[in-house]
Amino acid sequence: MQVVNWLPRTELPFAAPSRPELLATPEPLVVAPVTPAPVAEPPVEPRVKPAERVKIEVPRPSLASTRTNAKVEEEAAPVAIKAPIVPPPRFALQLLRAGRCLVLVELPTGETFQARDPAYLLLKDMLRAAGLPDSPQIVGEPVRWPLLARGTMDQGPEAARDFVQGFVSARLEDAPCVCLWLIGLPAIRFAGEANAEAFNRELQVEGLGPVWALPGLELLMEEPQRKADVWQAMRRLMARWKEPNE
Template identity: 65%
Template sequence: MIEEARRRAYLGAMQVATWLPRVALPFAAPSRPQLLEAPEPVVANPPPTPVVETAREAAPVAAPEQSISARVMPRPAAPTKPVAPVEAEPEAAPVPRTPVAPPPRFALQLLRAGECMLLVELPTGEPLASRDPAYLLLKDLLRAAGLPDSPQLVGEPVRWPLFAGGSMDQGPEAAREFVQGFVAARLEESAACRCLWLVGMPAVRFAGEADEEALLRELQVEGLGVAWAIPGLERLAEQPTLKADLWRAMRRVRQRWMSQNTA
């Protein structure tokens, strides 16, 4: 043991922690078995250890053996609870859109003949010329009514719609308000008018607020006074029978402006 203590002292002075003798040393202590095992190499980043399923985990679990009666006789189905029908929510009714009336299209000319004012539909959209058949027919009507056959123009023609596009309302209601306002302003600027002739359906509809049934009748229009509705000049030229009806109606109405001339 003295030799063993001395060897350990020498080894400690040389900073040798572990050593193995090649031969058995006298008076030496028996070697420890763990010192004889070779150390494992040190790896900086060891690879992940794969997970290996055991035979018990990988093997499928066998289903318990059923009896013969269980395999032959079908199992009764579990009673199902009645499902209450789901009521479908009523669809919201679509909101009806208010139909937008297209803008009417017409051209009117205001004329003055003696004691009467005439709002005349322009068949071609252009002012009446001296040689136009419609103008010649109008002169015949004025002579038959006892009025000057050379009417004077009052203002520029009224053409509708006013604008080719845009967001401005140019429907029938807007056209009626515009035409009535235009005629009322011209009546205030001129001398007294005993009767307003509405010649043609655009003049009857948008100045007199009347329809086809008002033709050859007298109308009382608020803001415009007494009006007389007659067919358009182009229609009178195409339907000669209307001239006879017009003449009969004129004999009743012409007293409005003839009485002033007689007095």
């Protein structure tokens, strides 16, 4: 109970007398506040700022400008365009001599003419109508393209044209003619450097001289109405190959 001193209210029998100092009320102890002595602050030394370096701003390209420049350079750079691979053309041509004319004709079946072939019989009729021998002489072997079934040799359209023109030009040097007949689209395309629009027209080909472009024999058999146009063009050109005394 934290009781330091205890005094009875009445005098206890047979108790020892109380001590007077215990009955005196002690004066309250007053504690005076202690003021700390002032502490002298050390003098502040002036701080000397070091000399500042001059900053040089180096311009750095932003990410957006870098991407833009890279895109511009990419667009400006030449793009290598691969040339499309063109399959080699396929055709078979036979060179014939009929009087003063040479005839470069497409072989409809790819094989040499036989005596009873309908295409060959039609060719004989055309030569007879033109006033030329109807039994033409074969000149050389047929020109079959492509030349090779395999290999890395260029056998595209330009190579085919050079080969056909070189072949015909060499035969013309052996025996010149007054007019070269080109019968069939392959003959017109690779010897005359023309297309189907040249049917029944006379052309001038460098190295080959005057040539006459005609539809193929198979096309004339399938579309007989084309024979009339061939006949009209033939009448205009017959003077070229007829002998002067005829």
